[in-house]
Amino acid sequence: MNNSVKEKIVILKKEEILADFRLAHLSRNLSIIGRREVLSGRAKFGIFGDGKEIIQLALAKQFREGDWRSGYYRDQTWMMAMGLYDSLQFFHQLYGNTDREINPGSGGRVFNNHFSTPNINKDGSWLDLTRQKNSSSDISPTAGQMPRLLGLAYASKLFRQNTDLHKFTTLSVKGNEVAFGSIGDASTSEGHFWETINAAGVLQVPMAISVYDDGYGISVPKKYQTTKGSISEILKGFESEPGKPGFRILKGKGWDYPGLVRLYEEGIEICRRDHVPVLFHIEEVTQPLGHSTSGSHERYKSEERLKWESEYDPISKMREWILSQHLATAEELDTIAAEADEEARQSRKKGWEMFQNPIKVERDALAKIINDRKCRCAEESKEAAVDNITDDLLKVASPIRKDNFIAARKILRNVCKSCEKSENLKEELQGWLKRNYDDASFSYDAFLYNETATSVLNVKPVPPVYSPGSPEVPGRQILRDNYEKLFTRYPLLVTFGEDTGNIGGVNQSLEGLQKKFGELRITDTGIREATILGQGIGLALRGMRPIAEIQYLDYLMYALQLLSDDLATTHYRTAGRMVAPLIISTRGHRLEGIWHSGSPMSMLINSVRGVYICSPRDMTRAAGFYNTLLEGNDPAVVIEPLNGYRLKEKMPDNLGEFKIPLGVPEIISSGIDITLVTYGSTVRIAAEAVKQLAMHDISVELIDVQTLVPFDRNGIILESLKKTNRILFLDEDVPGGTTAYMMQEVLEKQGGWQYLDSQPKTLTGKEHRPAYTTDGDYFSKPSAEDIFDAIYGMMKESVPGRF
Numbered sequence: 127m128n129n130s131v132k133e134k135i136v137i138l139k140k141e142e143i144l145a146d147f148r149l150a151h152l153s154r155n156l157s158i159i160g161r162r163e164v165l166s167g168r169a170k171f172g173i174f175g176d177g178k179e180i181i182q183l184a185l186a187k188q189f190r191e192g193d194w195r196s197g198y199y200r201d202q203t204w205m206m207a208m209g210l211y212d213s214l215q216f217f218h219q220l221y222g223n224t225d226r227e228i229n230p231g232s233g234g235r236v237f238n239n240h241f242s243t244p245n246i247n248k249d250g251s252w253l254d255l256t257r258q259k260n261s262s263s264d265i266s267p268t269a270g271q272m273p274r275l276l277g278l279a280y281a282s283k284l285f286r287q288n289t290d291l292h293k294f295t296t297l298s299v300k301g302n303e304v305a306f307g308s309i310g311d312a313s314t315s316e317g318h319f320w321e322t323i324n325a326a327g328v329l330q331v332p333m334a335i336s337v338y339d340d341g342y343g344i345s346v347p348k349k350y351q352t353t354k355g356s357i358s359e360i361l362k363g364f365e366s367e368p369g370k371p372g373f374r375i376l377k378g379k380g381w382d383y384p385g386l387v388r389l390y391e392e393g394i395e396i397c398r399r400d401h402v403p404v405l406f407h408i409e410e411v412t413q414p415l416g417h418s419t420s421g422s423h424e425r426y427k428s429e430e431r432l433k434w435e436s437e438y439d440p441i442s443k444m445r446e447w448i449l450s451q452h453l454a455t456a457e458e459l460d461t462i463a464a465e466a467d468e469e470a471r472q473s474r475k476k477g478w479e480m481f482q483n484p485i486k487v488e489r490d491a492l493a494k495i496i497n498d499r500k501c502r503c504a505e506e507s508k509e510a511a512v513d514n515i516t517d518d519l520l521k522v523a524s525p526i527r528k529d530n531f532i533a534a535r536k537i538l539r540n541v542c543k544s545c546e547k548s549e550n551l552k553e554e555l556q557g558w559l560k561r562n563y564d565d566a567s568f569s570y571d572a573f574l575y576n577e578t579a580t581s582v583l584n585v586k587p588v589p590p591v592y593s594p595g596s597p598e599v600p601g602r603q604i605l606r607d608n609y610e611k612l613f614t615r616y617p618l619l620v621t622f623g624e625d626t627g628n629i630g631g632v633n634q635s636l637e638g639l640q641k642k643f644g645e646l647r648i649t650d651t652g653i654r655e656a657t658i659l660g661q662g663i664g665l666a667l668r669g670m671r672p673i674a675e676i677q678y679l680d681y682l683m684y685a686l687q688l689l690s691d692d693l694a695t696t697h698y699r700t701a702g703r704m705v706a707p708l709i710i711s712t713r714g715h716r717l718e719g720i721w722h723s724g725s726p727m728s729m730l731i732n733s734v735r736g737v738y739i740c741s742p743r744d745m746t747r748a749a750g751f752y753n754t755l756l757e758g759n760d761p762a763v764v765i766e767p768l769n770g771y772r773l774k775e776k777m778p779d780n781l782g783e784f785k786i787p788l789g790v791p792e793i794i795s796s797g798i799d800i801t802l803v804t805y806g807s808t809v810r811i812a813a814e815a816v817k818q819l820a821m822h823d824i825s826v827e828l829i830d831v832q833t834l835v836p837f838d839r840n841g842i843i844l845e846s847l848k849k850t851n852r853i854l855f856l857d858e859d860v861p862g863g864t865t866a867y868m869m870q871e872v873l874e875k876q877g878g879w880q881y882l883d884s885q886p887k888t889l890t891g892k893e894h895r896p897a898y899t900t901d902g903d904y905f906s907k908p909s910a911e912d913i914f915d916a917i918y919g920m921m922k923e924s925v926p927g928r929f
């Protein structure tokens with residue numbers, strides 16, 4: 127140990143050391159009590175930070191206001207040491223308390239030890255992120271925190287190196303913020319870890335990642351996880367060398383309090399100052415309570431290992447060290463530990479009461495309605511049922527809301543129809559149900575999308591404007607010239623992806639813009655879709671306006687897991703306290719061959735609810751969506767139609783200003799015989815078919831839905847169906863895919879079934895992906911002839927005399 131640091135700790139920070147000792151004890155006790163709460167049935171599941179306490183005390187000392195965390199479920203001590211979490215909140219999380227005022231990280235939406243801090247106020251405006259310690263919102267999939275961590279760190283690089291951003295003083299102080307990450311040893315086996323490490327080395331960002339190496343991933347030991355059994359050993363090739371920037375790799379021991387304090391002080395200073403990524407490999411870490419409440423580690427750890435873990439328990443080791451340094455007596459430490467234990471016990475009691483009381487109030491209000499009822503039903507069996515259900519409910523010792531609702535709904539079924547007075551009871555019960563359902567809906571359903579004034583759904587539409595001389599240009603030029611306006615208007619806007627920078631995109635939609643706006647704004651990346659997405663998420667959380675480019679829709683699958691698990695749930699899982707307004711720009715639908723012609727839209731819409739899905743039919747519409755999205759704070763995917771870059775469109779006069787609203791279909795051609803509903807590239811093919819059908823006296827109303835999520839917010843398709851009474855849903859997805867989704871929206875949700883005179887139909891791509899060449903496309907995806915035949919057939923069936 128370095129003497130000066132030792133002295134600094136011993137002489138300057140005695141109180142701090144003892145406070146750390148107290149916190150370590152408190153945290154450990156919370157873990158112990160938390161586990162008990164699950165085993166006794168009061169809480170559902172628990173995963174805790176035992177064994178990792180000391181590392182996190184050292185980590186927290188280096189974490190400043192403005193810094194960011196992207197970690198995992200072991201970080202309770204760290205969060206407490208930063209003042210972002212306390213013993214009472216520990217129990218709110220454990221019981222799943224849905225009150226977001228007292229359980230602010232998630233409002234009970236994720237299980238315990240998944241943390242977050244808000245980045246917006248309740249009105250949707252941005253918080254001053256430089257005046258708070260920030261934690262992004264944790265997710266359970268192992269290593270899922272890594273790609274986002276890259277983005278959080280990358281933001282610092284942009285805020286430092288792009289001096290135009292220095293004025294955004296509530297987002298960053300010239301990029302001096304470190305992005306801290308944590309991960310377990312076993313999770314370093316995941317692809318996300320490696321992709322992130324490589325990208326961080328390439329980008330040279332202030333990312334400080336700690337690997338807590340406790341030797342196991344649940345029951346599976348390191349020898350099955352990591353080559354040579356050591357992550358720092360195999361990462362050696364990533365280490366910086368003179369003239370070859372890479373990583374700084376530091377090693378520490380999970381029980382060595384003074385050593386860890388010094389290690390983090392040294393490592394974070396370099397990381398912050400030089401923007402070098404640093405990896406802390408913390409070995410000799412224990413897990414005294416086992417992985418989680420779902421099992422016990424005695425089943426898979428050897429006697430020797432268990433013995434070693436008990437000897438090297440970090441809190442015992444810290445205690446030994448404090449005593450050896452004569453910083454406190456054994457009695458003093460016992461008193462501190464006892465105090466911490468008492469706090470944990472009191473918090474459990476209080477947390478449980480705070481969880482149970484509102485449920486009991488809700489239950490008692492129900493019981494009062496029943497007990498005060500005036501009517502007594504003549505049907506004795508019903509009368510008895512009402513009483514029995516109520517009695518049973520009151521007997522439940524630790525009720526949850528579900529118990530209350532089951533009882534209320536069953537009682538309602540037994541309210542006698544014949545008894546006039548019973549109407550009162552019925553009304554009162556229905557009132558109780560409505561009130562509490564509204565409340566439950568806020569607790570469990572709200573905030574899938576931004577509901578504040580900054581929702582993109584509030585952005586005022588502006589149509590594209592044309593003048594007589596407006597030229598016809600290839601679609602890509604509209605995107606390019608529109609981007610030019612956007613990059614001028616929004617200094618926080620950046621875009622990055624494969625081939626995005628130097629050549630201006632594979633389809634030249636950013637041609638020449640890197641030269642004009644610089645490499646920090648229009649940037650090439652490696653081939654790494656998952657971390658391109660993570661880079662975007664991290665930037666968006668920090669208040670930047672990223673457009674992450676995924677080169678082709680088919681390759682979005684590499685990023686789909688994070689799109690679904692992380693981005694799509696960010697707002698929801700933070701109970702509306704965090705936004706990540708990331709725009710993902712990709713291109714899809716028709717081209718040639720299995721991996722470039724895909725249109726897996728149902729895969730997308732079904733896995734990323736929480737992210738808007740725009741499917742423009744041309745580049746004017748695509749540009750219009752970017753213009754709209756940049757005015758709001760929601761994440762969205764925009765799928766540019768791959769075959770549209772060279773097709774000519776009229777250049778709007780008001781580039782950068784026209785805004786296409788989300789969820790508002792456009793009627794492309796009006797007609798009276800049948801409604802044809804589609805989106806994206808098939809709009810053009812459908813328009814061709816509509817012309818051909820007109821020559822055979824069939825009048826088709828062609829509707830482009832424009833965005834799949836949200837879908838037709840004003841019921842435009844329903845109005846069309848009321849007129850035509852026939853409908854065909856068309857796309858390039860698989861049978862039963864997005865056409866089935868659109869059909870459900872129109873027939874079931876909008877109530878369109880009432881207006882049908884013919885069987886509603888779908889026309890889709892085949893189940894397989896199209897074979898290579900134009901003929902592959904023709905025989906696998908709907909053509910104008912297929913559409914013609916489908917509609918002609920429907921018309922003939924319903925009006926045989928006419929055809």
Ligand SMILES: Cc1ncc(C[n+]2csc(CCOP(=O)(O)OP(=O)(O)O)c2C)c(N)n1
Pocket residue numbers: 200266267268309310311312313314338340342343344417
């Ligand atoms: C993608 C994914 N696969 C599997 C799991 C189940 N799982 C949860 S924790 C865990 C082990 C993680 O071990 P490690 O990274 O060493 O962290 P530790 O729990 O030991 O701190 C596993 C396999 C998961 N959450 N996510």
Ligand SMILES: [Mg+2]
Pocket residue numbers: 310311312338339340341342343344
């Ligand atoms: Mg582990």
